[in-house]
Amino acid sequence: MTPASGGPVVLLIGPPGSGKTTVGELVAKALEVxxxxxxxxxxxxxxxxxAEIFVEDGEPHFRELEAEAVARATTWDGVVAVGGGAPMTESTAALLExxxxxxxxxxxADAAVRVGFSTARPLLAVNPRATWTRLMAERRPTYERLATWVVDTEGRVAEDVAAEVVAKVNHE
Structure with missing residues (x-):
């Protein structure tokens, strides 16, 4: 992705299993960005x-890398899927506002089906359901505060979610 003056068309935030990557790819395709x-x-x-970065360098180092990646992504044109914990970093939240x-x-229930709470998700490696529930409780207020729009994905296929995101972005 290359920098552009306009910035992102839309950034997708949410917890693991919300569909940021899958929906983001569909939204980008629909918007031709x-x-x-x-x-x-x-x-x-x-x-x-x-997962290797978490184990080898620790979460604080990963969060630094993540904040840098998101900061760069806010200068790019297109659709950006932001890591689930990224909005919890103050500098990242300030950029997203x-x-x-x-x-x-x-x-x-939907997140568990989508991601299976595998070890590829380091924060969910131990007692994944309880950890996901705790993380979501901590993160929800930030996600809601930063959101221009909220899209409920419960029981929906990615194509339907993407269509709603496109409609919101296009102000339909």
Whole structure:
């Protein structure tokens, strides 16, 4: 993705399993703009998976990398999927406040089906359901505060969610 003067068309935030990547790709395709996932950017730049970064360098180091990736992404044109914990960093939240943000809201039942709470998600490695519930309780107020729009994903297929995001972005 290359920098552009206009900035992102929309940024997607939400917890693990909300569909940020899947929905983001569909939204970008529908709007005919590029798509970027900040987690994928970090993995490509670091040459290792996020779980490895957590284990080898710790969460604080990962959060620094994440804040830098999101800051760069806010200068890019297109659709951006932002890592689930990124909005919890003050500098990242400050950047997102003035941008078009969609919070993809999801229930734990749908999130569990979508991500399976695997070890690829380091914060969910131990007691994933309880951890997801706690993280969501902590993060929800921030997600809601930063959201220009909230889209409920419960029981919906990605295509329907993406269509709603596109409609909101296009002010339909």
């Amino acid at each position: 590029p798509f970027v996932d900040t987690d994928q950017v970090i993995e490509a730049e670091q040459g290792r998976r996020i 003035s941008l078009p943000v969609v919070f993809l809201d999801v229930t734990i």
